[in-house]
Structures are given as structure tokens and as C-alpha cells.
Amino acid sequence: MADLVYHRLLTTLKKNIMAGEYPSLKLPDERSLSEQYEISRSSVKRALNILADQGVVFKKRGSGTFINPLYLKNRSVFHYNNGSNLGVTDSFQMNGRKPGIKLLDFQVIKPDKELRRDLFLNHDDFVYEIKRLRLFDDQPFMIETGYIPIKIMPELTREIVSGSIFNYLQAEKNQSVTKSYLTISAEPSTEEDQQELQLKPVEPVGVMAGIFFLDDGTPFEYSRMRLHYQYMKYNTFVTLGED
Amino acid sequence: MADLVYHRLLTTLKKNIMAGEYPSLKLPDERSLSEQYEISRSSVKRALNILADQGVVFKKRGSGTFINPLYLKNRSVFHYNNGSNLGVTDSFQMNGRKPGIKLLDFQVIKPDKELRRDLFLNHDDFVYEIKRLRLFDDQPFMIETGYIPIKIMPELTREIVSGSIFNYLQAEKNQSVTKSYLTISAEPSTEEDQQELQLKPVEPVGVMAGIFFLDDGTPFEYSRMRLHYQYMKYNTFVTLGED
DNA sequence: AAGTGGTCTAGACCACCGC
DNA sequence: CGGTGGTCTAGACCACTTG
Numbered sequence: 103m104a105d106l107v108y109h110r111l112l113t114t115l116k117k118n119i120m121a122g123e124y125p126s127l128k129l130p131d132e133r134s135l136s137e138q139y140e141i142s143r144s145s146v147k148r149a150l151n152i153l154a155d156q157g158v159v160f161k162k163r164g165s166g167t168f169i170n171p172l173y174l175k176n177r178s179v180f181h182y183n184n185g186s187n188l189g190v191t192d193s194f195q196m197n198g199r200k201p202g203i204k205l206l207d208f209q210v211i212k213p214d215k216e217l218r219r220d221l222f223l224n225h226d227d228f229v230y231e232i233k234r235l236r237l238f239d240d241q242p243f244m245i246e247t248g249y250i251p252i253k254i255m256p257e258l259t260r261e262i263v264s265g266s267i268f269n270y271l272q273a274e275k276n277q278s279v280t281k282s283y284l285t286i287s288a289e290p291s292t293e294e295d296q297q298e299l300q301l302k303p304v305e306p307v308g309v310m311a312g313i314f315f316l317d318d319g320t321p322f323e324y325s326r327m328r329l330h331y332q333y334m335k336y337n338t339f340v341t342l343g344e345d
Numbered sequence: 346m347a348d349l350v351y352h353r354l355l356t357t358l359k360k361n362i363m364a365g366e367y368p369s370l371k372l373p374d375e376r377s378l379s380e381q382y383e384i385s386r387s388s389v390k391r392a393l394n395i396l397a398d399q400g401v402v403f404k405k406r407g408s409g410t411f412i413n414p415l416y417l418k419n420r421s422v423f424h425y426n427n428g429s430n431l432g433v434t435d436s437f438q439m440n441g442r443k444p445g446i447k448l449l450d451f452q453v454i455k456p457d458k459e460l461r462r463d464l465f466l467n468h469d470d471f472v473y474e475i476k477r478l479r480l481f482d483d484q485p486f487m488i489e490t491g492y493i494p495i496k497i498m499p500e501l502t503r504e505i506v507s508g509s510i511f512n513y514l515q516a517e518k519n520q521s522v523t524k525s526y527l528t529i530s531a532e533p534s535t536e537e538d539q540q541e542l543q544l545k546p547v548e549p550v551g552v553m554a555g556i557f558f559l560d561d562g563t564p565f566e567y568s569r570m571r572l573h574y575q576y577m578k579y580n581t582f583v584t585l586g587e588d
Numbered sequence: 589a590a591g592t593g594g595t596c597t598a599g600a601c602c603a604c605c606g607c
Numbered sequence: 608c609g610g611t612g613g614t615c616t617a618g619a620c621c622a623c624t625t626g
Contacts, residue, residue, distance in 0.1 A: 407625075
């Protein structure tokens with residue numbers, strides 16, 4: 103996006119990695135990169151640290167920086183990546199497939215106690231219930247049920263929720279969703295799952311459920327997603343942090 | 346752990362925040378902190394950035410750094426369960442249930458090309474194949490197949506792999522596993538799954554597969570875990586990074 | 589205009605790895 | 608030992624927010 107020094111290096115390196123320019127899986131050392139691109143070593147480190155946080159590379163003090171082979175492998179698959187975009191539409195957009203949305207249900211309801219707690223709502227707050235079928239090239243892959251407080255988006259319409267709500271937020275209100283707290287699990291498919299997602303009875307769904315937050319920490323949406331099992335590939339890179 | 350400059354500030358700030366020392370929810374500005382603690386502004390930024398990544402504070406350019414009110418209000422929402430998959434024995438131990446391990450298979454094999462790449466092995470390297478059934482209070486919940494290079498742990502025995510390998514690593518070699526790159530998905534259960542995990546044919550398994558790394562970045566193990574679907578609950582707190 | 593966080597640089601010194 | 612990543616500093620300049 104922006105034209106920052108470390109960001110330029112970041113995208114360049116990522117491109118190179120994807121293009122297989124480092125067959126040994128070892129990147130040039132930091133001082134060389136600094137020279138080659140005529141930027142400070144600090145900026146190089148910044149770019150490399152981001153790549154390391156994303157699980158693209160890992161660094162070994164004293165020996166060098168290496169590409170994570172699993173990262174290369176998974177790029178060719180359909181996936182929901184921890185380090186990428188949060189909006190589901192956005193996350194799956196790659197691979198040149200066209201995302202679609204079919205609105206199944208849209209109404210205003212009174213949230214139960216649990217939902218009120220998850221979204222930090224008061225007793226008199228109401229929420230939208232938005233149930234949508236997500237597709238790729240007309241192939242359904244996910245049933246998504248979202249709950250959004252009315253007071254956050256009083257202007258929601260069937261029109262809007264038939265597209266990407268996150269995109270709408272970004273474009274119309276200049277707000278974006280940058281944090282989420284999700285629980286990932288698996289379940290046998292229900293009859294509805296089988297019907298909508300074209301599953302056989304023995305085929306399961308992946309379930310991703312949780313809260314999406316706005317930049318300022320406001321809980322924006324509780325969402326429950328039931329995915330065709332072949333389309334749920336959640337990649338996650340975990341570093342046990344100090345504290 | 347270490348006695349680093351930014352780390353000292355990090356823990357100090359966290360303690361102060363918990364103690365309610367900033368009732369306005371606004372932290373001192375970076376330059377003041379730099380002066381007060383007699384450290385560089387870069388180190389201050391480093392500490393603050395970590396806090397922001399953890400969801401403890403959020404920063405507003407031009408106005409200041411603020412404590413996330415949700416973090417104080419309901420800390421349970423911000424479980425850093427993100428790391429709970431590291432060391433499966435450890436992660437599930439909490440519930441007061443006794444973990445058990447039944448060794449299903451233990452042998453030395455020649456890794457195929459893919460596995461060699463994932464673990465950064467040469468053509469003449471061999472690996473252990475360790476297949477184990479994990480239990481809780483005698484209830485089986487996971488079939489785990491792990492691959493560990495012989496050269497990393499030449500002394501492995503049936504004895505050792507019948508317990509927690511991560512614990513052994515920690516106790517005997519003072520090394521620990523702090524990073525992992527995993528892909529989480531779901532699949533219909535196979536006959537073996539159904540038998541070992543006591544599943545009905547329509548009941549699925551959750552699959553977690555990927556690489557565990559040692560502190561120094563060495564790929565330590567490739568592991569493939571098939572979990573009874575009711576036991577796979579992966580919690581993750583995601584903050585959108587760069588890209 | 590003043591205050592505050594963001595980016596970037598140049599360079600010093602340390603810690604670890606492998607030959 | 609040389610090569611490599613890690614930490615830290617001091618300071619310059621930019622971008623945004625607020626009064």
C-alpha cells in the first residue's frame with residue numbers, strides 16, 4: 103500500500119520467495135540486503151521481522167534467515183491465513199476465483215444473554231441477524247451467521263449485507279476490522295449444511311466462531327461460520343511470547 | 346526472561362496498567378517514558394508495540410497511547426490461547442484431567458522428499474516415526490503421528506516417547522519449543538479414527554498438521570494430529586499485520 | 589502551533605554459529 | 608576466527624490530531 107522503505111522490501115522479498123528465487127531456502131544476510139537495496143539495516147530487520155511474525159521465514163542467530171517450506175506449500179491451496187485479511191471475502195479472494203454471496207436471512211432480533219456479553223451490549227440493545235451463503239465461482243462453501251449491534255450500523259439494508267460488510271465499513275465509514283477472537287472446531291454436518299453446502303451425510307463442516315473488533319476495540323460482530331470441510335484450511339503461526 | 350531494556354519497560358508498564366496507575370487510560374508519551382526510564386525512544390516504542398500487539402493498548406497517532414478498556418474490563422476475552430497448541434499434553438492439562446499416552450508405533454524411517462524439505466534434512470538423514478494415542482482420564486481423544494530427525498535426538502527410546510517429548514526436551518536438554526506453523530482443518534473419520542477414538546462413522550476428526558520449531562529456529566518435528574471432533578477447540582486472537 | 593506517534597538512518601556492541 | 612542476527616542508542620524528519 104504505502105510507499106514505505108521497509109514495506110517495499112517486504113513485498114519484494116515475498117515476491118522473490120514465491121517466485122522460488124531462493125532455492126536453498128536461505129535469504130541473503132541483513133547487511134547484504136541493506137547494501138543491495140540501499141536502505142538501513144534497521145529497515146531490513148523490520149521487513150524480516152514481519153515476515154518472521156507471519157511465519158514466512160525463520161531466523162537463526164549466527165547462521166541466517168530461512169524460508170519456511172510449509173509456507174510455500176500452502177500458498178498453492180485455498181486457505182484462510184492468520185496473517186492476511188480478516189474479512190472472509192477478502193481472505194479467500196485469491197486464486198482468481200469470484201466470490202459470491204446469497205442472502206438467506208436478514209432480520210432484527212433481541213440478543214440473548216450470551217450474545218449480549220460477547221458484544222458488550224445492554225439489555226435494551228438489538229442486533230441484526232444476518233445469515234448468508236458464501237460461494238466461489240457458484241460453488242457454495244460456507245454458511246455464515248453474523249450478529250451486529252444496531253447501534254453500530256443503524257443504516258444496514260438488505261442491499262449492503264448482500265455484499266461485503268467489511269468493505270462497506272471501510273469505504274463508507276473509514277473504519278476497519280483489525281482484530282478478531284475466533285474458536286475453530288469441527289462438527290458433523292446438519293441437514294441444512296448438507297443441503298446448502300452439497301455435502302454427503304458423512305462429510306463434516308469446519309466451524310469458525312467468534313468476535314470481530316474495530317480498531318478502537320469496539321466489538322463489532324459475532325459471527326459463526328460453517329464451512330465445507332474441504333475449504334477450511336486455517337494456517338496459523340504461533341510464537342510463544344514472553345510476558 | 347532476559348534482562349533486556351525494552352523488556353523491563355514492558356513488564357513495568359503492564360504492572361502499572363494492572364494496578365490502575367493510569368486512571369485516564371492514557372499512557373505518558375514516548376518521549377517522556379524515554380526520559381523517565383533513561384532509555385532510548387526506540388526501546389520505548391518496542392515495548393509499546395508489543396503491548397499493542399497483545400491488545401493491551403492501542404495507539405492513536407497524533408494523540409497518544411491508550412489502554413484498551415476491554416482489556417481491563419474483561420480480561421478473559423483476551424485469552425492468549427493462541428499458544429495452546431504448543432505441547433498438546435500441556436495445553437489440555439488444565440481441566441484437571443490426567444493425560445495418558447499409548448504408543449502405537451515407533452520406528453526409524455527414511456523421510457520422503459516432502460518431509461525432508463519440511464525439516465531441512467539431507468538425503469542421508471533418517472527420522473523417527475512416532476505414532477501415539479493421546480488420552481484424558483482413559484478417554485482417547487487424539488491420534489498423533491510425529492516425525493523427528495534422528496540427528497536432533499539420537500537417544501530417543503520407546504520409554505521417552507511414551508511420555509511428553511517436549512517435557513523431556515526441556516528437562517534433559519534445556520531446549521524448548523516456542524514456535525509452530527500449523528494448518529487446521531477437518532475431515533471425515535477413517536476406520537482407524539473411528540476405532541481408536543471411539544467415533545461413529547458420521548463423526549469427523551479435526552486435523553492439525555505442521556512443524557514445531559526449537560528456540561533457535563531449528564525445525565524439530567513434523568506432526569499430524571487427528572482429534573476427536575469434540576476435543577478440537579482452537580482459540581486464536583488475530584491482529585491484522587502488514588502486508 | 590504544539591504535541592505525539594511513525595519512519596528511517598548510521599553506527600556501536602553483543603551473542604551465537606560454523607568452519 | 609569471520610559471518611550473522613539481536614539489542615540499543617541518538618537524532619532527523621514526517622504525518623496526524625487537537626486546541
